[in-house]
Amino acid sequence: xxxxxxxxxxxxxxxxxxxxxxAELIFVIIQETLKKFKLDLIKGMKVxxxxxxxxxxxxxxxxxxxxxxxxxxxPRPSKNENKIPLSxxxxxxxxxxxxxxxNIIIANAVFDPTLHNQDQRLxxxxxARVLKPGGMFFGFKQSYLLDxxxxxxxxxxxxxxxxxxxx
Numbered sequence: 001x002x003x004x005x006x007x008x009x010x011x012x013x014x015x016x017x018x019x020x021x022x023a024e025l026i027f028v029i030i031q032e033t034l035k036k037f038k039l040d041l042i043k044g045m046k047v048x049x050x051x052x053x054x055x056x057x058x059x060x061x062x063x064x065x066x067x068x069x070x071x072x073x074x075p076r077p078s079k080n081e082n083k084i085p086l087s088x089x090x091x092x093x094x095x096x097x098x099x100x101x102x103n104i105i106i107a108n109a110v111f112d113p114t115l116h117n118q119d120q121r122l123x124x125x126x127x128a129r130v131l132k133p134g135g136m137f138f139g140f141k142q143s144y145l146l147d148x149x150x151x152x153x154x155x156x157x158x159x160x161x162x163x164x165x166x167x
Contacts, residue, residue, distance in 0.1 A: 019056070020056065020060055022056070023056045023057040023059075023060035023061070024060060026057060026106070026108070026140060027041070027057075027060060027061060027064060029138075029140075029160070029161065030104070030106065030138055033138070033158070033161075033163065034104075034136075037136075039103075041061070041064075041066055041104065042064060042065045042066055044103075045066070045067065045103040045104050046067050046101065046102050046103050046104075046132075047061065047066050047067060047068040047069070047102060047103065047104045047105070047106065048068070048069055048070070048071065048097070048101070048102040048104070048105045048106070048130065049061075049068060049069075049070040049071075049087075049105075049106045049107070049108075050070075050071055050072075050092050050095075050105060050106070050107045050110055050127070051071075051072055051092070051107055051108060051109070051110035052070025052071060052072045052075060052086075052087045053072055053076065053108075054076050055070065055075075055076055055086060055087055057106070057108070058070045058086045058087060059086070062086060068086065069086060069087070069088070070086055070087035070088070071087065071088055071089070071090040071092075071095060071096070072087055072089070072090070073089070073090070073091055074089070075087035075088060075089055092107075092110065092118075092123040092126055092127070093118070093119055093122045093123055093126060094126065095126045095127075095129070095130050097130045098130070099129055099130065100130070100131070100132045100133065100135075101130045101131075101132070102130055102131055102132060102135060103131075103132055103134075103135045103136070104135060104136055104137075104138065105127055105130070105131055105135070105136075105137045105138070106137075106138045106140070107127075107137070107138070107139050107140065108139075108140040109140065111123070111139065121150075124150045124153070124164075125150070125151075127164075128150060128151070128152045128153055128164075128166055131166045132166070133166055133167065134165065134166060135165070135166045136156075136163060136164065136165050136166070137153070137162075137163065137164040137165075137166075138161055138162070138163055139161060139162035139163070139164075140161050140162075150164065152166055152167050153165070153166060153167070154166075154167060
């Protein structure tokens with residue numbers, strides 16, 4: 001991935017995605033990373049954003065043609081042009097989806113036990129459950145993410161973001 005994007009992310013990116021430019025940066029980072037695996041976020045991928053918050057990333061990815069859905073404890077309305085809800089209510093420890101539902105899962109600043117009462121092992125187990133085989137989890141700003149092996153997940157080394165690939 002381009003060093004300029006990673007440096008911009010590392011230095012300028014705030015914890016919550018509030019501006020379209022922040023969401024665009026995340027989109028570019030994910031697309032660049034997926035290219036290494038000959039994948040494209042827009043082509044045939046079903047994407048879930050956990051902790052979708054203010055829906056800024058959801059709206060931007062939808063505009064780019066990404067098949068995306070969000071889940072949040074307190075989802076906020078999306079500003080998408082079709083007025084179709086892109087985010088539903090739910091908790092990461094008990095995701096309201098069938099097994100093997102998504103190719104990509106994105107999380108930004110959701111692993112923080114200082115703000116939320118979390119069972120991080122259960123959260124990662126649920127993420128693995130709803131990811132399709134070969135699916136990938138992208139964790140942005142995950143300074144509190146457990147640094148322990150997760151069954152069925154392989155950690156992909158990256159100095160900026162946390163990336164797991166489901167076996």
